[in-house]
Amino acid sequence: xxxxxxxxxxxxxxxxxxxxxxxxxxxxxxxxxxxxxxxxxxxxxxxxxxxxxxxxxxxxxxxxxxxxxxxxxxxxxxxxxxxxxxxxxxxxxxxxxxxxxxxxxxxxxxxxxxxxxxxxxxxxxxxxxxxxxxxxxxxxxxxxxxxxxxxxxxxxxxxxxxxxxxxxxxxxxxxxxxxxxxxxxxxxxxxxxxxxxxxxxxxxxxxxxxxxxxxxxxxxxxxxxxxxxxxxxxxxxxxxxxxxxxxxxxxxxxxxxxxxxxxxxxxxxxxxxxxxxxxxxxxxxxxxxxxxxxxxxxxxxxxxxxxxxxxxxxxxxxxxxxxxxxxxxxxxxxxxxxxxxxxxxxxxxxxxxxxxxxxxxxxxxxxxxxxxxxxxxxxxxxxxxxxxxxxxxxxxxxxxxxxxxxxxxxxxxxxxxxxxxxxxxxxxxxxxxxxxxxxxxxxxxxxxxxxxxxxxxxxxxxxxxxxxxxxxxxxxxxxxxxxxxxxxxxxxxxxxxxxxxxxxxxxxxxxxxxxxxxxxxxxxxxxxxxxxxxxxxxxxxxxx
Numbered sequence: 001x002x003x004x005x006x007x008x009x010x011x012x013x014x015x016x017x018x019x020x021x022x023x024x025x026x027x028x029x030x031x032x033x034x035x036x037x038x039x040x041x042x043x044x045x046x047x048x049x050x051x052x053x054x055x056x057x058x059x060x061x062x063x064x065x066x067x068x069x070x071x072x073x074x075x076x077x078x079x080x081x082x083x084x085x086x087x088x089x090x091x092x093x094x095x096x097x098x099x100x101x102x103x104x105x106x107x108x109x110x111x112x113x114x115x116x117x118x119x120x121x122x123x124x125x126x127x128x129x130x131x132x133x134x135x136x137x138x139x140x141x142x143x144x145x146x147x148x149x150x151x152x153x154x155x156x157x158x159x160x161x162x163x164x165x166x167x168x169x170x171x172x173x174x175x176x177x178x179x180x181x182x183x184x185x186x187x188x189x190x191x192x193x194x195x196x197x198x199x200x201x202x203x204x205x206x207x208x209x210x211x212x213x214x215x216x217x218x219x220x221x222x223x224x225x226x227x228x229x230x231x232x233x234x235x236x237x238x239x240x241x242x243x244x245x246x247x248x249x250x251x252x253x254x255x256x257x258x259x260x261x262x263x264x265x266x267x268x269x270x271x272x273x274x275x276x277x278x279x280x281x282x283x284x285x286x287x288x289x290x291x292x293x294x295x296x297x298x299x300x301x302x303x304x305x306x307x308x309x310x311x312x313x314x315x316x317x318x319x320x321x322x323x324x325x326x327x328x329x330x331x332x333x334x335x336x337x338x339x340x341x342x343x344x345x346x347x348x349x350x351x352x353x354x355x356x357x358x359x360x361x362x363x364x365x366x367x368x369x370x371x372x373x374x375x376x377x378x379x380x381x382x383x384x385x386x387x388x389x390x391x392x393x394x395x396x397x398x399x400x401x402x403x404x405x406x407x408x409x410x411x412x413x414x415x416x417x418x419x420x421x422x423x424x425x426x427x428x429x430x431x432x433x434x435x436x437x438x439x440x441x442x443x444x445x446x447x448x449x450x451x452x453x454x455x456x457x458x459x460x461x462x463x464x465x466x467x468x469x470x471x472x473x474x475x476x477x478x479x480x481x482x483x484x485x486x487x488x489x490x491x492x493x494x495x496x497x498x499x500x501x502x503x504x505x506x507x508x509x510x511x512x513x514x515x516x517x518x519x520x521x522x523x524x525x526x527x528x529x530x531x532x533x534x535x536x537x538x539x540x541x542x543x544x
Contacts, residue, residue, distance in 0.1 A: 012039040014179060014211050015060075020071040022052070022059050022235075030056050032071070033237040035230050037179065037211050042202075044214045044222040044243070046258070047232035048471040049442055053215050054101075056232070057181050061092050075179070094124045097177035101184040103164035107156040113167040114140075114152030117174055124175040139170040142204075144196055162193045162328040169197065176208050183215045193327060195542045198225050217471045219258060220543070223247060231255045261472040263505035266483045267321065270508070277317035280460050280492040281339065285347040286312040288331075288338050308334040310517045311347070315509075316460065319486060321493040323507030323524065325500065325539060331516040332496050336462050339494060340374055341365065352459065370400045373453035377465035379445035383437040389448060390433035393417065396456040416451040421481060443474035447481065454485065463495045467502060479505055500543035504528055512536045 015037040022030035030052045037043050045053040059069045060080050073080040080091065092098075100106040108116055117139060118132035127135060133152070140148035143166035156164055165185065172180060182201070186194040198221065205212055214226060222229055223243060230240035231254065239252040250256045270277075287310060291303035309331045316322045324332045338345040341356035349355045351371060359365040373396075376382040383392055394413045397404055404412070410433065417423040417432060422444060437445055446466065453461055463482070467475040479502065485491055495506055503510055503524060510527045512520040512535065520533045531537045 013037075014039040014041075014076060015213075016072075016074045017060070018072050018074075020056060020059070020073065021069070022055050022064070023068040024066060026068075028235065030059070030235045033232070033235075035237065035240060037213060039178070039211055040205065040209045041228070042205065042212045042214065042226045044216060044226035044229045045232060046216060046219070046222060046229055048217060048258075048473060050234070051232040052235040053232045054183055057183065057213055057215050058098070060181075061096060061098070062088060063092075063098070093120060093172075093177075094175045095177055096179045096181065097172040097175060099165075099169055099172045099180065099182045099185045103161075103168040104156060106168060107164060109156055112153050112155055113159065113164075113171075114154075117152075117167070117171045120171055120174040135174070136170070139174060140167065142173075143167070143170050143200060145170075160328045165197070169200070173204060177210060180205075180210055180212045181215070182212055184217075185214070186216075186218070186221060194221065195224075201225070219247075219472065231258070258472060261476045263476055263479050263501050265505045266480065267506065267508065268319065268487055270320075277319060279315050279350070280318055280320075280352060281314070281316040281494065282350045283312055283314050283339075283348060286314075286335070286338060286349055287346040288334050288343055289346075308516050309338065309345075309513075312511075312513075312518050314511055314518075314521070316492045316494060317508075318459075318492060319490040320508045321486070321495055321506050323495045323497065323503040323510040324513060325497060325503055325510060326513035327498070329515075330513040332513050333464060334516075335513070336374075336464055336494060336496050339460075340372060340462055341369065366400070370396075370456050371459045372462065373456065373458040373460075374462040374464060375446070375449050375453050375466050377468055379442065379449045380437065382449060383445060383452075385437055388434050388436060389413075389417075392437070393448065393452045393455055396452065400456045412455060413451075416455040417448075419454065419485070420447040420451045422447050422451070441474075442470055443478060446470060446474075446478055450478075450481065450485075454489075457489075458491075460492045460494065463493055463497075465497055466495075468497065468499065475502075482506065500528065500540060512539070 013036060017036065018034050019032045020030060021028060021032050033056060045057060047053045055064055055067070058064050059067055060073045062069065069081055071081060107113065114133065114136050117136040118129065121127045121132040121135050122129065136152050137148050140151055145151050145163055145166050151159065151163065159167065169185065186197050201212060202225065204210060216222060226243050228241065229243050229246050231238050231252065233254040239246060239250065239255045246255065247259065250259055287307065289305050289307045292306045294302065294304045312335060314322060324335060326332045334343065337343045338349065351368060354368050356365065356368065359368040390410065390413055393416055394409050397409050397412060413433065414423060423432060437448065440448065467478050470478060483506065486493065497503060507524045509522065510524045511518055512527065512533065514535045520527055520531065520536045527536060528540055531540055
């Protein structure tokens with residue numbers, strides 16, 4: 001374990017953690033780590049899933065159920081780990097606030113976001129309901145949410161992922177804490193929003209002298225935001241120091257591995273004068289709209305219209321990847337749902353000579369669906385927790401190839417697990433079949449999701465943020481798997497992402513969307529190296 005890097009002599013020490021140990025049922029998961037945070041400092045705690053970084057941070061406030069915690073955490077002369085529950089309630093949300101990773105589960109679905117923020121202000125600051133409402137609108141406005149007064153009256157499910165995270169940040173900052181524990185605060189956000197949130201946190205930190213303990217696996221974010229970095233591996237703090245020093249000359253092999261885990265491009269490039277491959281998917285003037293209520297009496301008689309995708313033209317050749325990039329609300333996920341036949345659309349959508357409208361009329365939608373499959377962003381929520389791996393991966397065979405026997409279907413399932421690297425030898429893969437999704441890591445679950453999609457031999461895979469929930473090392477492995485499968489099977493990918501590095505590593509062409517419109521389209525090298533549209537330039541610069 002590396003020695004803790006303390007603040008400079010004479011600096012105001014806000015929090016000093018010594019010999020922090022966390023166990024569950026006698027099994028240690030954090031092994032005596034030491035670190036310190038100066039007032040007004042930004043410290044990043046970095047590591048892969050399971051390294052113990054989130055457990056370490058939340059254990060300081062005893063927010064981890066059934067955890068056995070020992071050591072000391074001195075916050076301005078008081079040991080947080082020796083406080084009573086009543087004393088800790090005065091610290092939580094007031095002196096120390098938390099931004100949780102997943103705002104949809106952290107926010108109460110039964111109350112508006114304004115009510116939830118106002119509750120903090122009334123409890124911690126003694127404001128009246130009217131004062132709290134006005135302060136809530138100001139807080140939401142400071143996080144960049146459009147129409148903050150209207151959004152204050154919205155429920156969490158009525159906001160986008162980025163807006164929910166901003167509301168969570170507004171709630172955490174309501175009491176102007178001395179220390180902010182930010183647990184992956186930008187994981188669900190696109191690159192430009194990440195930059196805005198980081199700039200916001202930096203501004204607030206400077207204005208109020210607030211310290212930030214940032215928990216993340218995003219090294220680009222650490223480089224841009226933090227003053228110091230502490231690296232955790234399997235419950236041990238293996239290296240810490242100034243960001244520039246650690247990133248330029250890492251001493252521990254694990255830190256070196258994390259810094260070397262940037263996605264690598266490994267795709268088959270088309271020859272300079274080669275004829276374009278036959279399109280698997282081609283759209284012309286594709287348009288998707290939703291009915292919306294109109295205000296006033298006119299809303300009683302007719303509906304308005306919100307256009308989510310406007311006149312999108314795109315083409316994906318055989319064995320090619322089209323990357324679609326844009327901010328939250330740009331229309332990229334709506335475009336993916338239309339391609340999957342899950343939303344009505346206008347215009348032309350051609351899938352190897354077929355489209356969803358014709359397929360439904362002729363009763364061929366099941367056959368067409370076999371050609372197009374999807375891998376979702378979060379494998380934990382997209383895999384049924386009540387089904388075994390054999391049932392999950394083999395479900396497509398029951399629908400599309402019902403004539404297979406149980407033994408034949410099981411053989412295909414094991415072969416699919418081997419194809420995605422979960423089983424070394426298909427002859428010994430039966431041990432995996434009766435397990436459930438919760439028994440696997442995040443990277444393994446995403447491989448299961450890919451196996452489920454591939455088992456019916458589709459031609460086109462829609463990849464909806466397939467690596468955004470994964471650590472950098474696991475992300476690199478999954479992208480390498482997708483690259484290999486594309487080369488072996490001639491698969492085509494529609495890749496939806498907000499990660500410019502993933503687009504650079506995977507895509508042949510890239511389509512940039514903003515407010516439902518396609519603002520730029522072309523070969524990935526051309527668009528990312530010499531972007532023509534100001535919005536594309538902003539995305540590329542934000543990812544640098």
